Amino acid sequence: MPDTKRPPRSTQLKEEIAAYKRRRILEEATDLFFIQGYDCATLDAVAERLDVTKPFIYSYYKNKGDLLREVCQTGIRLSLFALEGALVIEGTATEQLKAVVERVARIIIENQRYISVYLREEKNLDPKDARAIREMRHHFDELLSDLLEKGKKAGEFDIADPSRTAIWVSGLLSWIALWYREGGHWSATEVVMDAINMVMKMVLPGNAAHG
Amino acid sequence: MPDTKRPPRSTQLKEEIAAYKRRRILEEATDLFFIQGYDCATLDAVAERLDVTKPFIYSYYKNKGDLLREVCQTGIRLSLFALEGALVIEGTATEQLKAVVERVARIIIENQRYISVYLREEKNLDPKDARAIREMRHHFDELLSDLLEKGKKAGEFDIADPSRTAIWVSGLLSWIALWYREGGHWSATEVVMDAINMVMKMVLPGNAAHG
DNA sequence: TTAAAAATATACTGGCCAGTATCCATAGAT
């Protein structure tokens, strides 16, 4: 069998290297977008951080907007994976929700730059990209909503409208990306634990007077 | 008594008109910053909305950054006034906190553009302005923290660390500005009521298992 | 060892926009 279909011997490694370069560009771009904002960050500056020149970037990304899309997509994708990863663990809704908040909060802190850029620069996205990304975010909120619904049906959670509560939980988590500062007053672990406690208080039954 | 100190007859009205013009410029600029982002919004576009030209703006504001500063300052000032206004009402910490969340949430929804621009464009501020504004925000969080402390001491609130809880409450409120959409799924009133319920659940004693 | 191709750099352009120098019109004052 001739290997006409198989690519040349060295392609495998080359592709890995190309992927690595793409990733490095993305990292530095994210960093700069996070620090300076998307519009103020120039591609020349991104290139300089990598000790390359601007055309180098253009041979790995179509244009600046393409780079922003990837930053945002990475951020939302990481959050979504963390959520899905927590959901596969069996357990009560309460246990699952705790796991979800813990994992997602951790991922958000670890990848703060991606998510924070997404939240702040969403409106600089190409409309088509923006739609795709909002879709993913919507999916995130729906999975959360389903979990809350499940907990409500099981009598574990005391909430009126799961889909609305999901928005608040999702907001609380997003807020971490905007507010948390590495080396600030509170450690990552403290923030994660706080987040878990706050969310559980929001959904578990309490004595809170309604109305 | 000679009226040497009193300005010329027409000055009073003139100043009112000048103030009005400043306000209108601010409104349109805020709108555009909100829709397009600070960097993408051009002063020519702001001028066009007012049916004037760019130099008109420059005779009321030093430059584009000065305009951004005023937008952000307005946003944070409105929130702070709402908070202080609620605090003067006598009552238990619980009653006061409900009033605070209600008023601040309402103000945030009504003046969403200012606050949302502040949250998203903070890093475009001149460092000096940024510091002054952070100061106000810090004051906001402190007043909130004091209220939570008071409620904790009175045995009304079940919270570990008032200043940390204040951050979460403050974050929940800020999130409204970023997330709320007029004419969206939920009405302003629903959002305000939700915010009150969420915050009260976060601070009032419940059965939530800790740890 | 060399030719072809792939990867990266150099050097440029074109548009956009903040900010400004200058000109014009309108409204009080006399």
Add this chain to the structure above:
DNA sequence: ATCTATGGATACTGGCCAGTATATTTTTAA
């Protein structure tokens, strides 16, 4: 009715930066 001051418009500039045409180096293939 004319002078003057003020408020605003016209028309420009200078810098910055995304994006690109072209040159150069490096790698691969034979």
